[in-house]
Amino acid sequence: MTEELRVLFLISEIDPFIKIGGLGDVGGSLPRALASLSPENTNRHRIDIRICVPLHAPIRHKLPTEKIVAEFPLENKYGKVFATAFEAELNGIVTYLIDGEPVRQAPKVYNEDEILDGEKYVFYSLASLELMRFLNWKPHIVHCHDWHTAPAIYQLSRNRVNDVFFSDTRSILTIHNLPFMGNGASQAMTDYGLPPTSSTALPEWARHLPLPLGLLTADWITTVSPTYATEILTPEFGCGLEEFLASRRLTISGILNGLDIASWDPQKDKALISPFSVDSVHKRTINKQALLEEFSLKNDLDIPLLAFIGRMDAQKGVDILLEGLEMIADTNWLAILLGTGNAQLERATIEMQQKYPNHVRAAIRFDPKLSRMLYGGADMLLIPSRYEPCGMVQMIAMRYGCIPIAHATGGLKDTIRNDPADQKTGFLFPKNTAEELTQSLKQAFSYYRNQNLWRTIQQNAMRQDFSWERSANEYAKLYLRLKENTE
Numbered sequence: 001m002t003e004e005l006r007v008l009f010l011i012s013e014i015d016p017f018i019k020i021g022g023l024g025d026v027g028g029s030l031p032r033a034l035a036s037l038s039p040e041n042t043n044r045h046r047i048d049i050r051i052c053v054p055l056h057a058p059i060r061h062k063l064p065t066e067k068i069v070a071e072f073p074l075e076n077k078y079g080k081v082f083a084t085a086f087e088a089e090l091n092g093i094v095t096y097l098i099d100g101e102p103v104r105q106a107p108k109v110y111n112e113d114e115i116l117d118g119e120k121y122v123f124y125s126l127a128s129l130e131l132m133r134f135l136n137w138k139p140h141i142v143h144c145h146d147w148h149t150a151p152a153i154y155q156l157s158r159n160r161v162n163d164v165f166f167s168d169t170r171s172i173l174t175i176h177n178l179p180f181m182g183n184g185a186s187q188a189m190t191d192y193g194l195p196p197t198s199s200t201a202l203p204e205w206a207r208h209l210p211l212p213l214g215l216l217t218a219d220w221i222t223t224v225s226p227t228y229a230t231e232i233l234t235p236e237f238g239c240g241l242e243e244f245l246a247s248r249r250l251t252i253s254g255i256l257n258g259l260d261i262a263s264w265d266p267q268k269d270k271a272l273i274s275p276f277s278v279d280s281v282h283k284r285t286i287n288k289q290a291l292l293e294e295f296s297l298k299n300d301l302d303i304p305l306l307a308f309i310g311r312m313d314a315q316k317g318v319d320i321l322l323e324g325l326e327m328i329a330d331t332n333w334l335a336i337l338l339g340t341g342n343a344q345l346e347r348a349t350i351e352m353q354q355k356y357p358n359h360v361r362a363a364i365r366f367d368p369k370l371s372r373m374l375y376g377g378a379d380m381l382l383i384p385s386r387y388e389p390c391g392m393v394q395m396i397a398m399r400y401g402c403i404p405i406a407h408a409t410g411g412l413k414d415t416i417r418n419d420p421a422d423q424k425t426g427f428l429f430p431k432n433t434a435e436e437l438t439q440s441l442k443q444a445f446s447y448y449r450n451q452n453l454w455r456t457i458q459q460n461a462m463r464q465d466f467s468w469e470r471s472a473n474e475y476a477k478l479y480l481r482l483k484e485n486t487e
Helices: 022-035 057-062 114-135 146-162 186-191 210-217 226-231 242-247 278-294 318-327 343-355 368-377 393-399 410-415 434-448 451-462 468-484
Strands: 003-010 045-054 068-076 079-090 093-100 141-145 170-175 220-223 252-254 305-309 334-338 360-363 380-383 403-407 427-429
Touching: 003 022, 003 114, 003 468, 022 045, 022 093, 022 141, 022 468, 045 114, 045 468, 068 114, 079 114, 093 114, 114 146, 114 186, 141 146, 141 468, 146 170, 146 210, 170 210, 170 468, 210 242, 220 226, 220 468, 226 252, 226 410, 278 305, 278 368, 278 451, 305 318, 305 368, 318 343, 318 434, 334 368, 343 360, 368 393, 380 393, 380 434, 393 403, 393 410, 393 451, 403 410, 403 434, 403 451, 427 434, 434 451
Parallel strands: 003 045, 003 141, 045 093, 141 170, 170 220, 220 252, 305 334, 305 380, 334 360, 380 403, 403 427
Antiparallel strands: 068 079, 079 093
16 A cells, blocks of 8 residues: 655755756756655655745746735734745646745845845745645655755744644755855844754854754755765864764765756757767767867867866866866866856956967856757866865766766765776866876876777766666655654
8 A cells, every 4th residue: 555755845946947056956856756756666655745945036927826825924023924825837746936025025046135035035934834734735754955944944843842733744954055054044033933042052153043953953964965974074064063963973864966867868968969878979079079169279189178167166176277277288188168156267267268278268158058068078077176065067977978087075076986997987186286186187188098998988987877766765765764753
């Protein structure tokens, strides 16, 4: 007999409805993968998963107004603030979009005004819980993501003892990026009845912030890769919460994010001039040639073509990348660097092109089609991130036979095989310095000169399983374990 496992999934982005970064990929793919799991693989449970996401101002025009399913008030210290919930079906999943004055006042998904964002996400988190009560849909699990949804977990923990509706509901908080804790939300937390904690388990500075409060009160904590789950217990990555997180180590686990393998498929990718498979990886050279011609680079397929795809900021190590490339400017390589972000790093990238016009091209823009061409035509992808909780670019790159050269941190370390030689899928360097990056590049160049060996590495990389089904199975096991602890 099949039982029902009800999961409420709170996340600030859901692709294709709204996507700013990796959260959008998770919101769009993980619920769908969970709903698709066979009851045979989930201890005879069918997962009924529903998503709540804010009705962000940039997507308001996309929603048909006749889909209102609930209107109800939330209390804050100034009186009632009304929430409206719209129902839609996104990626085959019932999705509720939460609206209200705090959501409407915020012009962007994420705003420079931290106080504006603070009230928006506190309101949305609490309204998501109240919507379930209004609909009389009792979740077994509330699965929240990052600080934007952490107030729901704190609220759940405060009321669960005396709240019959949520008495058997358990919570999971997934950390995608620990440094972002919800600064600016403290006043909104208090205004909506969520005061600072008196618990000494948290450092004093963290006792009024959404993410630490969610981490304090969640039944389980996950990170988006196994290595990041251990890294956050250290001073280097713990952001001042390492001692608290170490005290919770028995209820922390790392579950690697997946990849939408239908969207990222080099055999069917229309952005590629020459689609290819693991058995026809030689066809990539047509895509490489097109890139060399488009960017007026030397048309020599024997010269390795490097790429960078991502935000130009300190976390992504763009400064290390530029310094490293300058150190090997006297060797034979070409590079296309794609991205936007920090103005100073953008200028430095442009200056790199001006200084080394025979080596470098700077594409300072957001260009999804070019990114796909780079995955499908460049030989190597540079990923010198200072930290990387999971990362997707390395998974996409490997699926497209573009070999990652990456700092051994977080999800990069968990997804890229540096050895043994016959299973190699990329190149990892242990310390994130320009010197280590260049050493790894020199090693990659030596492999590249042996094209048979290089082809083996490409095929190893393309055969890796990064599907969301793998991740969904791990989450389902965790959901069931927590549900069983309430029975």
